[in-house]
Amino acid sequence: MYTVSDGEIRERFPHRWSACSTSVIESMPFYHVHPGSRCLTIGTAGCNFRCSYCSNAHIAKEDPELQQAKMFNIPPDELVAMAKRMNCRSIVFNVNEPAVSIPSLIELSREAEKAGIMTGCLTNGYMTEESADILASIFSFFNISLKGLSDSFNKNFIGISSSKPVLRNIKRLAKDRYIEITTPVIQGENDNELNNMAEFIAGINPSIPWHVFRLLPEDEMKDEDYPDINFIDNALTEARKKLPYIYFHNFVGSDWVNTICPACGDVVIERFSLGCGGDKLKTDHTIEGCCKSCGSEIHLLSRNLK
Amino acid sequence: MSTAIIDARGWQSSFDLKTGEKVDPESDAQRIVKEVLQKHPYPGDMDKGSNRWVSDTAFELIDKYMPRFVFLSYAAQYFSLRYTPMTDEARSSIIAGAFREAERFAEVSGYTTIIVGTGDMTPLIDNIDITRLDGLALCTNWSARYAGLYEPSDKDMTLLSSHPFIEKIVPREEVVRLFNGSPDQALRVPEFLMVARRGYAFKALSPTMKTPVMIPSDNFTVPVSLPGSEISDITCIRGEIEKLISDRNIALIILEGAGINDFPLPYRSCSNGKEWFSYETGDAQYLTISTGEHRFFDYPKGYKYYDETDVNNDFPFSGYFKSIPENTFASSFPERSIAVGNKSMFMHMVTGADISIECFSRNMFNQGTMAVIHRDNK
Numbered sequence: 001m002y003t004v005s006d007g008e009i010r011e012r013f014p015h016r017w018s019a020c021s022t023s024v025i026e027s028m029p030f031y032h033v034h035p036g037s038r039c040l041t042i043g044t045a046g047c048n049f050r051c052s053y054c055s056n057a058h059i060a061k062e063d064p065e066l067q068q069a070k071m072f073n074i075p076p077d078e079l080v081a082m083a084k085r086m087n088c089r090s091i092v093f094n095v096n097e098p099a100v101s102i103p104s105l106i107e108l109s110r111e112a113e114k115a116g117i118m119t120g121c122l123t124n125g126y127m128t129e130e131s132a133d134i135l136a137s138i139f140s141f142f143n144i145s146l147k148g149l150s151d152s153f154n155k156n157f158i159g160i161s162s163s164k165p166v167l168r169n170i171k172r173l174a175k176d177r178y179i180e181i182t183t184p185v186i187q188g189e190n191d192n193e194l195n196n197m198a199e200f201i202a203g204i205n206p207s208i209p210w211h212v213f214r215l216l217p218e219d220e221m222k223d224e225d226y227p228d229i230n231f232i233d234n235a236l237t238e239a240r241k242k243l244p245y246i247y248f249h250n251f252v253g254s255d256w257v258n259t260i261c262p263a264c265g266d267v268v269i270e271r272f273s274l275g276c277g278g279d280k281l282k283t284d285h286t287i288e289g290c291c292k293s294c295g296s297e298i299h300l301l302s303r304n305l306k
Numbered sequence: 307m308s309t310a311i312i313d314a315r316g317w318q319s320s321f322d323l324k325t326g327e328k329v330d331p332e333s334d335a336q337r338i339v340k341e342v343l344q345k346h347p348y349p350g351d352m353d354k355g356s357n358r359w360v361s362d363t364a365f366e367l368i369d370k371y372m373p374r375f376v377f378l379s380y381a382a383q384y385f386s387l388r389y390t391p392m393t394d395e396a397r398s399s400i401i402a403g404a405f406r407e408a409e410r411f412a413e414v415s416g417y418t419t420i421i422v423g424t425g426d427m428t429p430l431i432d433n434i435d436i437t438r439l440d441g442l443a444l445c446t447n448w449s450a451r452y453a454g455l456y457e458p459s460d461k462d463m464t465l466l467s468s469h470p471f472i473e474k475i476v477p478r479e480e481v482v483r484l485f486n487g488s489p490d491q492a493l494r495v496p497e498f499l500m501v502a503r504r505g506y507a508f509k510a511l512s513p514t515m516k517t518p519v520m521i522p523s524d525n526f527t528v529p530v531s532l533p534g535s536e537i538s539d540i541t542c543i544r545g546e547i548e549k550l551i552s553d554r555n556i557a558l559i560i561l562e563g564a565g566i567n568d569f570p571l572p573y574r575s576c577s578n579g580k581e582w583f584s585y586e587t588g589d590a591q592y593l594t595i596s597t598g599e600h601r602f603f604d605y606p607k608g609y610k611y612y613d614e615t616d617v618n619n620d621f622p623f624s625g626y627f628k629s630i631p632e633n634t635f636a637s638s639f640p641e642r643s644i645a646v647g648n649k650s651m652f653m654h655m656v657t658g659a660d661i662s663i664e665c666f667s668r669n670m671f672n673q674g675t676m677a678v679i680h681r682d683n684k
């Protein structure tokens with residue numbers, strides 16, 4: 001988060017982290033980025049959205065000032081050293097919105113680059129074009145949340161007037177960065193937009209992996225029903241014709257977390273779904289990023305974009 | 307093969323517990339369990355009805371499976387005490403509520419109950435930040451008192467040895483000797499085990515978890531309620547069960563976060579560890595109770611958990627457990643047994659019961675419930 005002093009915009013709490021831990025990349029989720037690799041996960045505090053279902057509300061929605069006592073205070077070189085010590089292939093920002101902590105993340109990415117460690121993030125994509133360019137210079141891979149298309153959904157559930165900046169930034173980041181997209185589905189509220197979202201993504205690049213999340217109703221939506229799994233699965237029928245890499249998960253035991261070869265239909269990457277950030281690689285059957293049955297290339301960061 | 311049946315809130319599927327492969331449920335036990343899961347959705351770790359869910363689910367399972375041994379864990383009060391600031395009165399009332407639930411179970415079921423409190427909680431005074439050492443320090447979110455230390459520099463050792471909140475730094479050999487560990491077991495023990503003073507908790511790398519307001523105290527003794535028994539150590543509980551179960555049905559009830567200070571029933575004060583080591587609420591304490599032997603080494607405090615969980619794909623629905631613990635009472639008991647608890651990805655491993663039902667939560671987010679059937683041929 002930022003403050004203005006002496007006419008300058010400054011980060012309020014640089015290098016203060018609300019989380020610093022290790023995990024596997026699938027649990028972020030990134031399904032097509034170095035499958036099975038370990039990452040150091042970090043986050044700060046604050047967010048420019050106020051999603052009514054936020055599962056990290058105690059970090060994203062609370063005043064960051066009040067959270068400082070429990071934050072980790074670790075400079076970038078030490079974070080990178082930690083990532084190396086724990087054999088992490090990447091550092092992933094995955095708790096709140098990275099656009100609220102840009103200066104710290106610039107410094108971190110410089111250190112990470114020196115050490116040959118990739119950086120990625122989860123973002124809500126709501127930022128100026130200039131900020132999107134800066135984030136593109138910091139991170140090589142993104143999971144962007146496409147929460148809803150209509151103005152009314154964005155007003156009611158996210159607290160913004162329009163999804164236009166998000167759509168613009170998805171296009172911008174997809175130009176020269178690796179991206180995956182995530183959409184939490186609130187039954188009866190944005191499931192009717194799934195086909196339009198799929199069309200939008202396919203229009204950018206049909207190989208973009210799309211994570212459709214069964215919403216975990218938290219925070220202001222804590223008492224709401226969980227979406228019906230079969231209903232959402234059916235709602236994705238048309239979308240699956242447009243995008244070969246659709247995953248439906250965020251619940252334990254999901255059947256829809258494997259990667260299928262778009263050319264021959266064989267399972268090329270198998271995963272376990274534990275819901276709520278616990279997904280895991282089971283077996284990667286690809287050979288040098290290609291389907292072992294038909295040899296077709298699978299859209300993977302490890303192969304396509306280094 | 308052990309089968310896991312997962313109910314992700316309105317959607318059920320069955321898996322081979324070890325491989326995570328889907329299986330088609332067929333047996334009677336599997337049908338029974340699916341019905342029970344459907345009828346008893348989990349209300350959430352900190353929900354007022356969480357402990358009631360344990361009893362009600364157990365009643366249903368008892369009715370349908372008729373076990374001779376029941377293992378229950380009531381943990382809701384532990385989660386609430388740990389994370390919710392409250393007055394002493396509120397705290398006492400929460401603990402009293404957990405006891406009422408255990409007593410309700412005893413009354414309705416008619417089982418002879420052995421009630422074990424896992425130990426008192428104490429307010430968190432301060433954290434011991436171990437994130438900025440030259441070496442690597444590790445502990446899990448749920449452990450407050452212990453942390454592992456690897457490759458510390460001289461500077462680290464000087465700093466840590468004089469740290470006012472650290473009680474002890476124990477070298478690996480001493481830890482291994484204390485629990486008569488084998489060379490193989492020693493490999494997973496950290497180079498040094500750090501022990502915090504009462505009221506202090508290690509703060510190592512961790513995901514975003516809520517900050518605790520209370521943590522387990524240094525409980526060298528815990529209360530065990532079993533009228534007429536003379537036991538003095540938690541390792542003796544298993545022997546008591548073996549003696550008593552010949553002529554009656556037994557329920558072993560674990561009440562998390564309840565210690566000697568809050569135990570309203572007559573109890574024996576039982577040793578809960580060895581020398582300088584006391585068990586915190588968790589797998590080692592449960593396994594020590596259910597096997598009758600000290601089980602420090604299954605998942606040693608401060609071990610490099612990520613090296614095992616990231617790489618080993620066995621038991622994907624069992625959290626950090628990577629094998630079914632051996633020698634639990636229920637796993638060798640020839641008659642029927644069940645376990646129910648609001649401890650996620652845990653009960654089916656630490657109890658060894660024929661059928662276990664537990665909540666499925668990740669970072670305390672409610673994902674539904676899971677049943678595990680280890681045996682269905684009794």
Ligand code: SF4
Pocket residue numbers: 047048049050051053054055056057060095096097124
């Ligand atoms: S964008 Fe993410 S972190 Fe921010 S409020 Fe929404 S769900 Fe929470």
